[in-house]
Amino acid sequence: MDHIVIIGNGISGVTLARHIRKLSDKRITIISAESDYFFSRTALMYVYMGHMKFEHTQPYENWFWKKNRIDLMNGFVEKVDTDSKKLLLKGGSTVSYDKLVIATGSKPNKFGWPGQDLKGVQGLYSKQDLEMLEKNAPNNKVCNRAVIVGGGLIGIEMAEMLRSREIPVTFLVREKSFWNGVLPAGESAMINEHIIEHHIDLQLDTNLEKIIADDNGHAKAVVTDKGETIECNVVGLTAGVAPNIDFLKDSGIEIGRGVKVNRFLETNIKDVYAIGDCAEQHEGIGSRRPIEAVWYTGRMMGETLAQTICGNPRKYNPGHWFNSAKFLDVEYQTYGWVFSERGKKENEQHFHWRHPEEKICITVAFDKDTNQFLGINTFGIRMRHEIFDQWLTENKDIDHVMTYLKDANFDPEFYNLHEDAIVAKYNSDYNKNINPKKKSWKRIFSIA
């Protein structure tokens, strides 16, 4: 019987194992050095914030794995020998495989800053990082200030976590406005305001120069490229992530920034595959990037590869882009493509509406010649994924989206408060006369 060995027990590796088990009787082993059992990485912040215990981040009971004959192994893979189909683990033991899946995720970027390896300097990625933060920043007596370097989704999460214990936070962001490589200007500006209102010292257009040590080799201050010295006890490095693949250096497996894979998630070596954050498509699919370090991508890749491994070769076909995240207490969802000013396509036009007082806004991207709907970002409003997916597939135009926006609403009571205002602004911006309507759910899906 084929032995499938998966390195990594994150969402991609675990989804793959579960689906292989649904489809077959193959022997499955998952190896991970991080934790005995799968946990939800996206929920780590809530453990520090006291909303849940670590055990609650584990979606499956501990007995689940044995019952489903998925062997779990705690170990760090140091080397892959694809000729003998063997893995060498730290400590000297070996594991043989028939098919190998690399699902080793990401690691936080470090850009060679002086002082980046001092005590008190850390990323926020793993269970061990969470434990380290608990030690480094248990409260605002031990940690009088933290400096976070890098303005992305993980940076803002770390700021929220530390603020939940009333630890003063300075947030160094290289860009002139928060996450403006991804978000259009209006949204990025709204999040800047929101960060400042949460008493986070946001320093835009500012880079880290170096971290200074005290006599015990612990971080005591950072120096910025503006010449400012900021005293602190903790430095959070959240300047993006990179595929966690250093151990594959001499394996013969083709590496770019990640493990290079084709649409079947196969590497250049027979019987070796890669999925999740560490996988790099030879070319981005549609407008998607070759590496997507997001939860849903890992899950979709795991489901797809299970089919191929179980004898039903299937191409990875991610469909329309979507994602969700949180900026402090503001929920963000995106469907299709809404590019920032930096990445905007030639024909892409944006309709933007923002609530006059609250941190609620939407941006709809459409083609300025054909009016085709290209994507939507929402902040503070929850939308239905299936509806936008359908509208994108059917190439609906923006007038259709505006007319039936109510159908996409997840929370009608709340959303109705804003709908008239959104459509009124659209009518005024583009000299239109749209009257919002609502179809019944039954009708929408009978058409589909």
Ligand SMILES: Cc1cc2nc3c(=O)[nH]c(=O)nc-3n(C[C@H](O)[C@H](O)[C@H](O)COP(=O)(O)OP(=O)(O)OC[C@H]3O[C@@H](n4cnc5c(N)ncnc54)[C@H](O)[C@@H]3O)c2cc1C
């Ligand atoms: C704090 C935080 C918040 C996030 N929030 C969101 C969010 O809101 N939305 C979203 O879409 N995404 C979010 N992400 C990203 C998302 O969590 C990742 O895309 C996802 O977890 C990647 O899953 P994966 O299975 O590819 O890898 P991982 O979850 O990284 O799992 C890989 C595992 O492999 C192990 N491993 C690596 N190398 C070896 C080795 N040599 N030997 C043995 N084991 C090894 C690692 O220790 C790890 O346990 C967040 C990430 C973080 C860190």
